[in-house]
Amino acid sequence: MSWKKPKTILTDQDVAMAKALRSQWPETYHRLCIWHMYQNAAKHLSSVFERFREFAIDFGNCIYEYDEECEFIEAWGNMFGKYNLENNDWLAQQFKVKEKWALVYGRETFCANMTTTQRSESMNNVLKKYVSYQHTMLRFLEHFERLIDDRRYEELKADFRVSQHNLAPSLPIEILNHAANVYTPAVFRMFEVEFSKAYSCVMELIAELGVMREYKLTPNGKSFHHTVKYDSSTDTAICSCKKFEFAGILCSHILKVFSFHNIVKIPSQYILKRWTKHAKIGVTSSTFEIKQGDDPKASLALRYQDLSRSYTHIVTKASVTEKAYKLARDGFKRLSDDVDACLEEDTVGRKEENHNNSGINTTIKGIKTNNKRIRGSSSTRPKNALEKMRKKTKVSKKNLSTN
Incomplete structure (x- = not known):
């Protein structure tokens, strides 16, 4: 995430x-x-x-x-x-x-x-078809990997169908054609339902001030109504039903207002990338921050995980064609050289900083320093008790022989 x-x-x-x-x-x-x-x-x-x-x-x-x-x-x-x-x-x-x-x-x-x-529960049912509680850990991982491969293959088939077939709107209306070209089939069907419901709404202008207009929309046969505030200078609209904020697609009430004002394309601010055919294009940017007091090892792991996800996404796409593969390979070579140069600069900077710090006089006036030489720790392995006893025995025998 x-x-x-x-x-x-x-x-x-x-x-x-x-x-x-x-x-x-x-x-x-x-x-x-x-x-x-x-x-x-x-x-x-x-x-x-x-x-x-x-x-x-x-x-x-x-x-x-x-x-x-x-x-x-x-x-x-x-x-x-x-x-x-x-x-x-x-x-x-x-x-x-x-x-x-x-x-x-x-x-x-x-x-x-x-x-x-139900989406997660449906996934649980799919998972049960591949794995069992009786499986060992190794067996579980093998079947789980098979599940992932099958799901990815189904996703590839769905992407291929979308790229090869054009959606046919139920009505020859330009905004529906635009939605069919932009959205995935499932989201387009949802949009089409909302557009059809717009015809059953009765619209009434209740306030107007400059470029701002406020409409009351009442569905046929219903006692309740919805309010839409529309700004004609930016083609933005806000509905009291909050469907766009909740679902990410425009509601029938806003579509009714757009149709009245002859807006033939969905404004870009109302097209969520996640619902489009090109949702996978581009690299998703990460927004996490590594604070100064964070654990260095944890920060390293976070950076590694973030870069791995991003570059795996690029590698997967670039391997599809020879041209994309060569482009990615050349780009990685240039990027690798830039990273090496950056790391070398950081290394030189740290060495200079350490050298400057070593020359700083840390003696504080008024405090007598201890000039005795501190014995360093030996690099040899410390002797155990048995070895010490053997050494004492050898010394004793040597003294006896000397006497």
Whole structure:
């Protein structure tokens, strides 16, 4: 992760894990998996689900539908009164941690539109097809390496399909064509769904000041509305639903405003590189800092790991073609010479610094120095007790023979 903490992390309702996250990653937004939330609700509220068919809809609306906190609080209170849940301890406990599961909270924090931990659980199922708890460590590593190779091969096939096939938008609209050329197929389908929902929104201008305009957008058949603030000088827009901040793609409300103002391409500030076909192009820069007081060995390991990751990425790409290979080889040769020159300069600088420091008079006036010669430690191996006894015996015999 290049020593960067995640912006958001999704877990189940494990108490120990929540405590560890608060301690180690206090800046990371901790969300609860909604799938686990529903599972726990089905267990603790089974009688309510059986008695009231509409409860599942109202409970789901509290999780997903509201964009304003006041609306969520009101809906939650109405649900309690409607189904006589005022004394339900489990729901009262969930309300205390509502910021972790209700989607009205944390919308300004990027989460890649994920609300469950099913991606990691799906990966666990894939892993179980390759390895077993009965495997030895060596056997486990062999099968795990086979899993990585298979996943990388599937990724290569997906990249090849993207490069060879052009996505066909459902409508011949220029902004959709632009999205099809920029985004991966999965993200483009999400964008296309949002664009189609824009047609079902009723837009109303509610304020205008210079280049700034504010619109109210109401989906057909819905009682709630969203507010979009648009700056025509920079083609920037902010929606109250916070979908772009949360998912990284534009919402139907902003797309409705863009369509009204004849914007035929997605503004660059709304295209996240991670969602594009060229997400792998370029080297991801690291943002970690090595402080002056850090352990030198730890700093060396961090620098080594960072450079290894970056150059492995370049080597993998450069080995694909002969031309790229020669370019990388020549570049590495020049870089190697520059690094050698840099290291040589550092070595000369340290020698000069040590030489200058050795000539400094460290005698302090008024303090009498001890001019006795300090006996240095011997380089020979110290003798053990048996060897010392043998030496004494030899000396004694020699004295006797002399006498």
